[in-house]
Amino acid sequence: MGFLDLRHPFFRPLWLRIATVAACIVWAVVEFVTGQPFWGMLFLGIGAYAGWQFFVDWKTPE
Numbered sequence: 145m146g147f148l149d150l151r152h153p154f155f156r157p158l159w160l161r162i163a164t165v166a167a168c169i170v171w172a173v174v175e176f177v178t179g180q181p182f183w184g185m186l187f188l189g190i191g192a193y194a195g196w197q198f199f200v201d202w203k204t205p206e
Contacts, residue, residue, distance in 0.1 A: 161198040
């Protein structure tokens, strides 16, 4: 349990995990397009980390 608990049962539905990663990636693109590379890289990193946790290293919580 931490500040950002990606293993929480809230994220059990696949559509919610996909939407979370997609929202981060889309927001990163918005930041890059508006000329804010720092925030774009930050949200791209968050989206990549969430994608790794949700799809590569995912274990369904009990």
